[in-house]
Amino acid sequence: MSRNYIKGLVYFSALITFGSLFFIISFILIKGLPHLTPALFSFHYTTTNVSLLPALLTTFMVVGLTLIIATPIGVFTGFYLIEYAEKNNKGVELIRIATDTLAAIPSIVYGLFGMLFFVTFLRFQYSLLAGVLTAVIMVLPLIIRATEESLLSVKDSLRQASFSLGAGKLRTIFKIVLPVAMPGILSGVILASGRVVGETAALMYTMGTSTNLPDSLFSSGRTLALHMYVLSSEGQHVNESYATGVVLILTVLIINALSTYLSSRLTKETTK
């Protein structure tokens, strides 16, 4: 009797999770697809065509620049924590507390910090640069954590084998540890890009909401999620806002699929 009850509960929970995801996606598709017109992809934004193409390209720029800066810093921090730092080192504790805290901060706080520090204090104005640097701080914890966890999963016996052949630390890390840890690190990096794609609050106060494609690091722009937010909050182009939502969802789906594909391929290669 109670077994059936619990079983029912489990099925019901799964149904709610899957159902709500299904509902959201189909809701946006139904509302958005009919309005997904070629005009939405014109190269220049006007108030009549409300093109999303500049925003889409800006999104790729922001994601690309953020990852270019954040990936090496995050990955090397992870390497320091696991491969170089001594255990019980006070500094390591400090970095861990810092990353955990950073990960838990709401993104609006990043936005306000970015505005006060990058936009105002460093006089970057509302700019691509200020937005990217804010996004970098935001995704660093994700990348550091993913790197740490994938390094920890590399067996110590492999490191020992490499050392025992007379290889130095650097060679051991780059030739032996890194290839094994790569899928995990990569999925962390892609997770980070997903976070940037979906971000609005942190970018609104740092990149501004200019509709043009930024032509330099110091010009303003808007990402797709931000574009969608502005469109729907202005209330004039709700339908186009749904269409933008369709493109946003597709982008996120493609990124996730890519991450799954890449990490499964890499895992196969290293453990076959």
Next chain:
Amino acid sequence: MSKVTIKELNLFYGKFQALHNINLPILKNEITAFIGPSGCGKSTLIKSLNRMNDLVEGCTISGEVKMDDENIYAKECNINLLRKRVGMVFQQPNPFPMSIYDNIAYGPRTHGIKNKQIVDELVEKSLRKAAIWEEVKDDLKKNALSLSGGQQQRICIARALAVDPEVLLMDEPTSALDPISTAKIEELVIGLKKDYTLVIVTHNMQQASRISDKTAFFLNGKIIEYDETRKIFTNPKKQETEDYISGRFG
């Protein structure tokens, strides 16, 4: 002739003294076996010979380990070069997750051998020495992890031999293997001693008596007795040795 000479070696893990005043010669082109119950320090001592203990935090060592006439614990000793001269095979087979070829080529490439032809030759030579060439020569590109445990361990031996060491340390190399693989590796080890000086840690006393020339018996971080293997197993001088080899403890 003594290849490695250990003199008054004391080793601490933090405050715990794991080795007490060890004095031991390791003779050239012979197989020296370390036997003794778990935790007696035999693995610790073998790891002191290629300074793998340096990787253990809080490990301090006093005394001397001389290889030929060079103290390997001297400040000017290059650890990477030392480990090239003193190879090691571990308890669990630990091939790298890459092809058989790349596993063997890793060591030579580490030490700057880039020429493909030379690397090819070294790979073949090492695999032959480790008695596994015939089994893998047709699929050197295959991932080493797809081999059986015994084959993996011979790949690891080949990998260690590829950097042309003078001494080969084996830390219970057959304890994770089945009897047939064990027999193959024992036969292989005996064949290796004409070119190398070997040290083998083993839990298996039959193994020590079958393959080694000299045996050192360890207890609680001290060497109780060191002699020719035949004498240790037929006519030990110390009561503890006799108790151990007759199976009264350990």
